[in-house]
Amino acid sequence: MSAKSKRRAAPAAHAGNAAPASGVPRATVRLQLHAGFTFDDAAAQADYFHALGISHVYLSPVTCARPGSEHGYDTVDYRAVNPELGGEPGLRQLAARLRALGMGLVVDIVPNHMGASSHNAWWWSVLREGRDSPYAEYFDIDWEPEEPALRGKLLAPFLGEPYGQVLAAGELSLQREERGDDWFVAYCGARFPVAPECRDEIAAQPPGAYDASTEAGRARLHALLERQHYRLAWWRTAAEAINWRRFFEVSDLVGVRVEREEVRQATHALIFRLYAEGLIDGVRVDHIDGLADPAGYCRYLRENLGELNAQRPSECPQDVPYIVVEKILADDEPLPAGWRVHGTTGYDFMNDAGALLHAPDGEIPLTAQWQAVSGETRDFRALVLEVRRKLAAQNFAGECEALVRVLHRIAGADLATRDWAPPAIRRVLTELLVHFPVYRTYAAGEAPPAADGIAMGIAARGARRALRRAEHGLLDLLVDWLGRAPDPAIAPALRAWRHEAIRRFQQVTAPLAAKSVEDTGFYRYGRLLSRNEVGSDPGVFALDAEGFHRKVLARAAHTPDAMLATATHDHKRGEDLRARLAVLSELSPEWLRLVAGWMRRHDIYRSREGPRPAAADEYMLYQMLFGAWPLDLQVEDAEGLRALGDRVAEWQTKSLREAKLRSSWVLPADEYEQACHGFLRAVLDPRRNGRTLLELASLAARAGAAGALNGLAQTLLRMTVPGVPDLYQGTELWDFSLVDPDNRRPVDYALRRAMLEDAAHADPAALVARWRDGGIKQALVRRTLELRRREPDLFRRGDYLPLVVQGDAAGSVLAFARRYRQRLAVVVMPHCAADLVLAAAASPVPHVPAQAWGDTAVSVAGLTSERVLRHALGGSDCRIEGGALAVGDALAQFPVALLYS
Numbered sequence: 001m002s003a004k005s006k007r008r009a010a011p012a013a014h015a016g017n018a019a020p021a022s023g024v025p026r027a028t029v030r031l032q033l034h035a036g037f038t039f040d041d042a043a044a045q046a047d048y049f050h051a052l053g054i055s056h057v058y059l060s061p062v063t064c065a066r067p068g069s070e071h072g073y074d075t076v077d078y079r080a081v082n083p084e085l086g087g088e089p090g091l092r093q094l095a096a097r098l099r100a101l102g103m104g105l106v107v108d109i110v111p112n113h114m115g116a117s118s119h120n121a122w123w124w125s126v127l128r129e130g131r132d133s134p135y136a137e138y139f140d141i142d143w144e145p146e147e148p149a150l151r152g153k154l155l156a157p158f159l160g161e162p163y164g165q166v167l168a169a170g171e172l173s174l175q176r177e178e179r180g181d182d183w184f185v186a187y188c189g190a191r192f193p194v195a196p197e198c199r200d201e202i203a204a205q206p207p208g209a210y211d212a213s214t215e216a217g218r219a220r221l222h223a224l225l226e227r228q229h230y231r232l233a234w235w236r237t238a239a240e241a242i243n244w245r246r247f248f249e250v251s252d253l254v255g256v257r258v259e260r261e262e263v264r265q266a267t268h269a270l271i272f273r274l275y276a277e278g279l280i281d282g283v284r285v286d287h288i289d290g291l292a293d294p295a296g297y298c299r300y301l302r303e304n305l306g307e308l309n310a311q312r313p314s315e316c317p318q319d320v321p322y323i324v325v326e327k328i329l330a331d332d333e334p335l336p337a338g339w340r341v342h343g344t345t346g347y348d349f350m351n352d353a354g355a356l357l358h359a360p361d362g363e364i365p366l367t368a369q370w371q372a373v374s375g376e377t378r379d380f381r382a383l384v385l386e387v388r389r390k391l392a393a394q395n396f397a398g399e400c401e402a403l404v405r406v407l408h409r410i411a412g413a414d415l416a417t418r419d420w421a422p423p424a425i426r427r428v429l430t431e432l433l434v435h436f437p438v439y440r441t442y443a444a445g446e447a448p449p450a451a452d453g454i455a456m457g458i459a460a461r462g463a464r465r466a467l468r469r470a471e472h473g474l475l476d477l478l479v480d481w482l483g484r485a486p487d488p489a490i491a492p493a494l495r496a497w498r499h500e501a502i503r504r505f506q507q508v509t510a511p512l513a514a515k516s517v518e519d520t521g522f523y524r525y526g527r528l529l530s531r532n533e534v535g536s537d538p539g540v541f542a543l544d545a546e547g548f549h550r551k552v553l554a555r556a557a558h559t560p561d562a563m564l565a566t567a568t569h570d571h572k573r574g575e576d577l578r579a580r581l582a583v584l585s586e587l588s589p590e591w592l593r594l595v596a597g598w599m600r601r602h603d604i605y606r607s608r609e610g611p612r613p614a615a616a617d618e619y620m621l622y623q624m625l626f627g628a629w630p631l632d633l634q635v636e637d638a639e640g641l642r643a644l645g646d647r648v649a650e651w652q653t654k655s656l657r658e659a660k661l662r663s664s665w666v667l668p669a670d671e672y673e674q675a676c677h678g679f680l681r682a683v684l685d686p687r688r689n690g691r692t693l694l695e696l697a698s699l700a701a702r703a704g705a706a707g708a709l710n711g712l713a714q715t716l717l718r719m720t721v722p723g724v725p726d727l728y729q730g731t732e733l734w735d736f737s738l739v740d741p742d743n744r745r746p747v748d749y750a751l752r753r754a755m756l757e758d759a760a761h762a763d764p765a766a767l768v769a770r771w772r773d774g775g776i777k778q779a780l781v782r783r784t785l786e787l788r789r790r791e792p793d794l795f796r797r798g799d800y801l802p803l804v805v806q807g808d809a810a811g812s813v814l815a816f817a818r819r820y821r822q823r824l825a826v827v828v829m830p831h832c833a834a835d836l837v838l839a840a841a842a843s844p845v846p847h848v849p850a851q852a853w854g855d856t857a858v859s860v861a862g863l864t865s866e867r868v869l870r871h872a873l874g875g876s877d878c879r880i881e882g883g884a885l886a887v888g889d890a891l892a893q894f895p896v897a898l899l900y901s
Contacts, residue, residue, distance in 0.1 A: 023281050023317040024342065024561045026055035026792060027719075027785050028106060028726045032569050032744050033060050033082075034070045039090035043097040045749050051756060052732065052778075053785025056104040056281065060569065062091060063270065066115045070744065071569070072108070073286065074115030074253060076123075078267040095279040099315065104281040106322060109271055111297065112290035113247040114139075116254040118184075118191040123254060127154065128193035130229030138263050140245035140255035146405055149231065150243050156230040157238035157251050158190060167218060172232075174202070174210040174221060185225065185232075195228055236666070240397040247290065248511040249395050255507075259292040264300060275321065276308040282322025284345055284563075289327060289439045289510040292503050296444065298325065298339040324563050328514070328535050330438045335559055336449055343555070343562020346726055347535025350565050352551045353717050354533060354578055355543035356814070357710045359832040362528075362585030363541040369592050370527040373599070374616035380525050380539035387524070388434040388516040396512055403504040404429060410481060410497050420474055428467060428474045432482075435462025439510040441483065443502060448484050456483040522572060523659035526620040529627070530581035533572050542585065545814050545831065549802040552816075556722035556800050564718045567728035567735055571743055574735035575728075576777075577627040579714055580700075580707025584626075586834040587703060594699060595622055598692050602679075611675035614662060620655065621680060622696070624648055628736050629700035631708075631772040635693050641684045649677050651738040702844060706834035708734070708771055709846035709895055712780055713814075713829040716896045719784040720818065720827050722800050732781045733774030756782065764874045764893040768847050776846075776895075780873060784898055787825070787872045791900070794820045801863070805887070808854030812836060813887055815858040824864045825872075828890045828897040847895045853888040860885055869899035 029049050031042055042057060049057060061072035064080045072082065081088040095105055116123055122135040130136065131143055131152060144151055159166045166172060166187070173186050174194070183194040183202055194202070202210070202224070210224065211217035225232060233241070238251040245255030257263050274280045283301065288294045305321035312318050323341040329348045335341075371377050378386075392400055404426045411417040411425065436459045441452040460479050464472055482505045486498035522532040531538045543551070555562060566575040573581070584591045599618065613621070628648060633640045656663040656673055663669035686693050711734065718725045728735075730747035733755070737743040759767065759779040767776040788795045798820035805813045814831040817824060830836065836848040861883030868877045869885070875893035878885055890897040 022792075022796075023104070023319050023322045024796070025058075025104065025106065025282075025322065025724050026788055026796075027053060028056045028058040028563065028724060029054045030058045030569065030726055030728045031060065032070075032729060033062065033072060033085050035068065035084045036746070038084070039086035039094040043094045046094075046097045046101055046103065048749060048753050048756065050101045050103060052727075052782050053789060054103070054727065055789075056106050057094075057098060058106040058284065058726065059108060061108045061110050061286070063110070066117050066119055069115075070741070073110050073113075074117070075110050075113075076115045076117055076120040078114075079270055081270070091274075091279060099278075104317070105279065106282040106284060107271070107274075107280050108284045108286055109268075110286045111256065111258040111267060112287045113253045113255050116252045118193075124193055127156070127228075127230050128195060130154075130195070137260060138257060138266070140257050142243040142402060145243040145402070147241060147243075150241070152229070154230045154244055155233055155237065155242050156192065157233045157235045157242060158192075159187065159232055159234050162234045163232055166232075166234075167212060167222060170212040170218075172212055172221060172225075174224070187232075192228075192230065192232065194224070198224060198227060238398070239395050240401070242398045243402075245399075245507060247287070248515060255290065257292070258297060264297075268301075268304070272304060272308060275305055276311040278313040278316035281317055282324075285323065285325045285341075288325040290507065292507065293444050294325075295336060295338050295442055298323065298341050302340045322561075328439055331537060331540065332554075333438055334451060334554075335562075336442055336451070337558070338449075343559030343723070345568070346563040346565030346723075347568075348551075349555070349562075349718070349721075349723065350533065350568075350571075351536040352543060352548055353566055353714050354530065354536060354582070355540060356545070356548045356717075356831070357579055357582035357714060358528070358531070358542035359585040360542040360544065362588045365588040365592060366528055366585065367541075369588075369595070370525075370619070373595075373619045374526065376525070376616065380521065380527075380537070383525055384516050384521045385434055387520045388512060389430065391512060391516055391520070392430050392433050395515065396508060399504070399508045399511075400426070400429065400433070403501065403508060406497055406501045406504060407478065407481065410494065410501060411477070413491075413494050413497070417477060420477075424471060424474055425478070428463065428471050428478055431463035431466045432459050432475070432478060433509060433512055435459045435466070436509050436513070439513050440506045441502075441509075442506070443483065443485050452483060518572075519658050520660055523655045524616075524661060526616055526623065528581060528584060529573065529620060529623045530578040530584075533578060534568065534570055545802075548814070549800075549816065552721050552800055553802075560722045561796070562723050563726045564721065564723040565726045565728070566714055566718050567731045567737075567743075569728065569740070569744060571728075571737075572739045573624075573627065574737035574743060575714060575731060576707065576711040576734045577736045577738075579710035580704060580736075581623060581627045582710055583703045583706045583834050584623075586706070586832055590699070594695055595619065598622060598695070601692060602683075602689075611671065613672075613676045613679050617656065617662070617676060618679070621648070621652065621676075621683070624651060624738070625683065625696060626700055626703075628738060629697065629704070630736065631704055631734065633697070635686050635690075635697050641686075645681055645684045647738055647742055649680055650742060652676055652680060654739055702838060703834070705771075705844040705846045706837045707846075708776075709830055709833065709837055709848075711735075712777060712846060712895050713831070715777060715780055716784065716827060716829055716898065719781065719788070720795065720825070720898065721816075722795075722798075725785075725788075727781065732778045734777060752778065767874070768845050768895065771846050780896070783873050787898065787900060791820075791823055791825070794818055794823045794825055794900075798823070798825070804859045805856065806859070806884075807856030807887070809833075809836065809852065809856045809887070812848075813853075813856060813858070817860065817863055819863060822901075824866070824869075824901040826858070826860060826863075826869060826885065826890075826897075826899040828858055828885065828887060828899070830891070830895070848891060850888040850892040853886070853891065856887040857884040858887060858890070859883060864901050866901040869901055872898040872900055 062081050063075050064077035064082045065072045066074040066076055081091050122138055125133040125135050175186050176183050185192045210221045212221050247253035291297050309318040324345050325341055327344045404422050407425050408422050411420045438455045442449055443452050456479055463475055486495045525538050657665045662672050682688050755775050759775045798818040801817040803815040805815055812833040815828045817826045830848055836852045837844050840849050868879050870877050873894045878889050878899055
């Protein structure tokens with residue numbers, strides 16, 4: 001066999017049917033399942049993922065979702081595997097294929113909410129039978145709201161227009177089920193059941209009696225609807241009148257009371273069985289902060305899954321089941337230790353790695369430019385306070401009013417507090433919500449965690465500054481009632497009200513925070529959009545090396561097996577798009593000059609052509625065009641420009657509506673949106689805007705190399721710091737995706753397979769030369785994961801050791817080591833080195849020439865007795881001289897370095 005043949009056979013050498021050594025993955029790949037990408041499609045790529053170095057496939061929800069669902073989070077049946085994905089047979093085949101390759105499976109579960117749809121038998125039963133339904137307590141419903149017309153009923157805010165208009169237009173019709181004696185009300189493809197007790201009444205009427213096209217029929221249909229266990233209403237009433245918990249403000253997702261034992265059993269029986277049978281190895285818990293008792297729920301999962309280990313097939317891992325939770329952590333907020341999970345799904349790491357890519361020197365000039373362009377002089381936190389206050393009063397008015405009523409009930413139970421009226425409680429509560437610094441507290445039946453007290457203290461200080469002195473006493477009361485569990489000695493009714501108040505408070509702060517920050521603030525604040533990402537704080541511009549090391553060490557100490565993500569199905573911008581935008585923090589003088597010229601030029605253009613986008617919207621558009629510009633796009637490529645425009649236009653529409661300033665989802669401003677779309681097309685039209693287009697393309701081409709180097713550094717960080725690296729589908733090549741649905745486009749696996757085979761034999765110089773095709777990133781992923789496969793203890797259990805860098809360009813290098821017993825790995829990478837990249841050549845590549853590093857060296861004194869470290873990424877061996885590694889040697893052939901003994 002030739003040497004070349006031996007190299008080609010190498011990937012198969014570690015294939016086989018051995019099970020994963022541990023339930024904790026070595027590396028995961030996240031796949032988004034739907035009817036267009038099923039279990040069979042995932043199974044067809046299993047060998048590719050295996051060759052890439054992935055140990056576990058990590059799936060979006062597999063339980064039965066609403067027909068046609070593109071994401072799976074609108075569960076309609078927890079008891080069955082989604083038939084659109086291939087059903088349980090398809091899941092079994094996928095699991096068998098993975099087991100044959102020695103791989104495992106992690107699935108996403110959705111305990112917080114279900115789809116409020118006619119396809120959901122539990123929800124249908126509640127609509128049909130009301131409080132008499134066996135599932136009436138499965139959902140988080142207030143059956144005794146303040147509104148008399150809703151007592152004993154659910155608000156059903158599913159009509160596109162006010163109820164009276166819909167009824168008068170004849171859009172509601174009474175229809176009979178094809179089989180049986182049941183009836184339902186039809187509306188625009190939706191169905192609503194008719195209560196069984198109305199069956200005889202309907203049967204007694206002549207045909208056409210409920211025809212809404214006549215006055216009598218309309219009156220009779222209305223009378224029938226008034227006797228149902230729900231009240232049909234215009235969708236806009238949900239914000240103020242809804243009497244059941246939604247997912248955020250999405251009224252077709254209903255909150256589930258998973259804190260109840262019978263609900264837990266019903267919603268988890270399938271997942272527990274799949275785990276016991278060895279089909280899955282762990283779970284990712286969606287929206288943990290939506291639950292009434294996250295700590296109790298996580299312990300329930302851990303204990304029940306752990307007890308099933310004895311039933312699992314012998315070839316399956318039987319250690320602690322892998323459990324991670326989707327949780328947004330504020331800066332330095334710890335994940336509660338009592339949850340007994342492996343960690344988060346990685347938004348915290350995505351924030352840390354992203355902030356590290358930004359040069360602190362760019363903050364002042366870019367802030368000044370944003371303020372001058374937008375006229376917005378407030379910082380991000382001040383902007384979010386205004387957004388929170390508005391959303392609390394409008395979008396979450398119903399949830400807030402329900403909490404006010406409970407607090408007023410508590411106040412009325414004590415002579416000392418009964419004079420506090422609802423308006424005063426509402427004012428004080430609003431300020432507490434507005435200033436709340438984290439997603440939620442976790443106090444339940446036990447003493448509150450220390451972090452709860454810190455968060456409540458911060459919120460109270462902010463509220464105190466905003467309130468009149470006369471209301472400070474009420475603020476202290478609310479902090480006490482909402483911040484700690486009630487004394488067991490107080491009256492049972494009062495204790496129940498206190499618990500209800502705490503629960504409602506906890507379940508409104510999380511969605512209010514998310515909608516205020518991620519779904520509004522991110523689209524209003526445009527200083528540098530690479531920092532406007534899920535899990536990130538745009539107010540924090542950059543993170544230096546020392547700060548990054550501190551964050552990694554904290555994660556290693558508390559959740560060493562947490563996921564590490566840099567791209568997800570929910571990201572606002574792709575990981576390499578953000579990495580390119582971060583380069584602007586280093587090139588701020590050039591960026592400021594170019595943008596100023598573009599905006600002056602387009603002022604003249606707009607005065608001739610008609611309506612103009614607001615300056616802030618124009619500025620954010622330039623950032624997105626720069627960040628998303630395809631690496632191979634030329635200004636002569638009309639079709640390529642049109643395709644880019646189509647993608648950016650989708651982002652533009654979402655951005656304008658989410659910002660809720662000049663347009664919104666509730667009231668789209670068609671004229672303004674069309675003006676913005678027209679402006680986008682004009683910018684991308686070389687006949688009308690050739691100079692701007694050439695400058696934009698030139699900047700993207702030059703800075704693209706520095707952005708790619710950032711992307712490689714970010715990828716290597718994810719693969720080597722403590723934790724489980726997660727690869728979002730397709731991002732092993734460059735990821736310049738935009739917000740969903742753009743980030744969920746089909747993945748070209750045929751291309752990736754071909755490139756993987758080719759890159760396996762490519763030398764570093766060849767990969768650098770053709771860096772635009774993404775093969776260099778794919779090779780980095782594969783070669784790093786290969787070392788992780790060979791040295792699992794080094795990367796899972798090894799210490800994380802920040803290393804000292806000295807010399808001419810020490811400020812442009814980040815280095816650390818992983819050490820376990822006698823094994824050592826050293827990571828060396830450029831850090832904020834755009835000047836070194838762009839100074840190297842007229843057509844730069846993402847690689848700093850060796851000579852540019854001068855005498856820069858990384859100290860490894862005392863870490864190893866070896867004199868030479870091998871290069872895992874394809875470069876030459878690197879000698880240790882005088883207890884140090886020369887950076888020029890380590891980065892001579894490949895843009896980043898992973899060296900090992």
